[in-house]
Amino acid sequence: MVQITEDGTLRLVKEIKKKDINLSEVFYSKVREYADKIDRIQREMQRRGEKPTESKRYIRLQHRLSEYVKNEVRRIINRVIELYKPQRLILEDLRGFLQRVINNFPKTVKRVLIRFGFGELKRKLKEVSEEYGIEVIFVNPAYSSQACSNCGYVDKENRKTRSEFECKLCNKQLHADVNASRNLLSRAKWSLHLHRMEKALTKQVEVFLKNLYRNNLLSERFRCLWSKALGLIEKNSYFQSVPKPEVWINAHKRDICPC
Numbered sequence: 001m002v003q004i005t006e007d008g009t010l011r012l013v014k015e016i017k018k019k020d021i022n023l024s025e026v027f028y029s030k031v032r033e034y035a036d037k038i039d040r041i042q043r044e045m046q047r048r049g050e051k052p053t054e055s056k057r058y059i060r061l062q063h064r065l066s067e068y069v070k071n072e073v074r075r076i077i078n079r080v081i082e083l084y085k086p087q088r089l090i091l092e093d094l095r096g097f098l099q100r101v102i103n104n105f106p107k108t109v110k111r112v113l114i115r116f117g118f119g120e121l122k123r124k125l126k127e128v129s130e131e132y133g134i135e136v137i138f139v140n141p142a143y144s145s146q147a148c149s150n151c152g153y154v155d156k157e158n159r160k161t162r163s164e165f166e167c168k169l170c171n172k173q174l175h176a177d178v179n180a181s182r183n184l185l186s187r188a189k190w191s192l193h194l195h196r197m198e199k200a201l202t203k204q205v206e207v208f209l210k211n212l213y214r215n216n217l218l219s220e221r222f223r224c225l226w227s228k229a230l231g232l233i234e235k236n237s238y239f240q241s242v243p244k245p246e247v248w249i250n251a252h253k254r255d256i257c258p259c
Contacts, residue, residue, distance in 0.1 A: 027072055030068060031065065031068075031069070031105065031109065031113070032105075034061060034064065034065040034068070034109065035065075035105050035106055035108075035109040037061055038058065038061050038062065038065070038106070038108050038109060039106050039108065039109075041055055041057060041058045041061070042058065042106075042108060045058070052108070062108075062112060065109065065112050066112050066115070066116040069112065069113060069116050069117040069120065070116050070117070070120045073117060073120045073121050073124060074120065074124055077121075077124050077125070077128060081128060081132065081134070086134060087133075087134060087135065088134065088135040088136075088137065089125070089134055089135070089136050089137070090137045090139060090184050090185060090188045091125075091136065091137070091138055091139070091184075092138070092139065092141035092144075092184065093138050093139065093140055093141060102114060102117075102118070137188055139184050139187040139188055140187065140197070140199070140200040141180070141184065141200075142197035142200035142201060143197070143200055143201050143204055143238075144180045144183040144184055144187070144200075145159050145165075145176060145179070145180045146158050146159055147179075147183050147204050148165075148167035148169065148170060148172055148179070149172075149174075149179045149180075149182035149183050149186070150167060150170055150172040151167060151169055151170040151172065151208070151211070151225075152204065152207055152208035152211055153167055153168065153169040153170065153208055153229070153232070154201070154204050154205065154208065154238055155167075155168050155169075155232065155236055155238070159176060161176070162176065163175060163176050163177070164176060165179040168232055169225060169228060169229055169232055170225060186207075187200075187203075190203060190207070201238060202241075202242060205238055205239055205242045206242060209239075209242065212229065
């Protein structure tokens, strides 16, 4: 979660009380519970040659699911506003949410999540924006889980597991969600909003190379990692389509840290 402080500085909210604003395990397990029940009724009705909408239990479960999703969306956003009083909310492009979350459920449940969950999320964000003057910014999340928030190096191998992140270049280790959130914060500063995935990757690579060769010299920050960076980037397909600075080709041994 990202907010803007009174002095106008963007910062990452690192600590979140899971019991208060968690929208993961409990939410998904509850939706999955409804999904399984709805799916069983649908299959049973189809075997009998009847439409699921003819079942009162089917309709009741659909209604309960839609109400649960709407209430959870509003509860989470209200709790975030209450706890952190942010002036700015930076979120992933919601189309990514659709692909990663909603597509994991059956079509009948997917329709409910799109109509009520996705719709309620947009309505609630618009509501808090108008009521509290909170700026809502959507940024492109592409490759944010693979890019290092410390040095900027992006690599498929950086994401070890769903929750573990370790940069292949600088060896930075942190929770994958925290790392991705920091990248979203950076992208808000870059004004990298709803662009295509290719543009997000290109921008990520360009920023990393710019940091690596700031002022056409090896950055002191990366001098000790020069040989390692050279080996990684030459094998990394993400960097092949992006023009490299001239100093990359004409690097001298004197630029390499003797350690």
